[in-house]
Amino acid sequence: MSVCDDSWELVHAVQGGDLPMFGEIYRRYHSSLIGFFVSRQFDRATAEDLTSETFVRALQAIRTVRYQGRDLGAWLVTIARNLTLDYRKSGRARRETSVPEVFDLDGTAAGPEVRVLAAMELDLVCDRLGELTGEQRNCLLLRRIHGYSVAETAALLGRSEGATRALQHRAERALASLMADAGKVPAENR
Structure with a gap:
């Protein structure tokens, strides 16, 4: 299976209601989009904001996109x-974007400010995940993002369940420490 087909399988999963799979799309393309915006002479902060907005717009339109x-x-x-053109045409000096509701599946969709803050925190978590060891990162992704049980995660990682629990615990502590260093979590909550 090619990467192209694989990425469209993720889209089909999201279209079928598996919204957590959008996190995998985000993980795969986040760095590329940051690079896209930076290469167009945006500073890092603006590039991150525009990348977040790109994913918000993608999530809004994902139900209608088709393989091309x-x-x-x-x-x-x-x-x-398109977002770059809109941004430059508007001459915005402030970073303010009005965003319609994304997926109001349960009638409690958050306002745009909540989504932007969540996207910014997700950016930070993704950056910090990259600082973990490969095993720690894989364990957290399997357990927390993909929702695998300890037994399923252990089988996928080729470890015992006890070793998987210990690995998850170490990974969570390491991530909490990295987040605290970034100023997101007070050190006493580690």
Whole structure:
């Protein structure tokens, strides 16, 4: 299976209601989109804001997008390119974007400010996940993002359940420490 087909399988999963799979799309394309915006002379903070907005717009439109014979990244870059043009045309000095509700599945959709803050925190968590060891990162992704049980995670990692629990505990402590160093979590909550 090619990366192109694999990324569209993620889209189909999200379209079928598996919203956590959008996190995998985010993980795969986040760095590329940051690079796209930085290469267009945006500072890092603006690039991160525009990347978050790109994912918000992608999530809004994901129910209608269809496979077009290209990698999903091409669709995301099209959104990013349009966002770049909109941003430059508007001459915005402030970073303020009005965002309609994304998926109001239970009638309690959060306002745009909550989504932006959540996206910013997700950016920070993703950056910090990259600082963990590969085993720690995989364990947290399998347990917390994909929702696998300890037994399923242990089987996928080739470890015992006890070793998997210990690995998860160490990974969570390491991530909490990294987040505290970034100023997101008070050190006493580690």
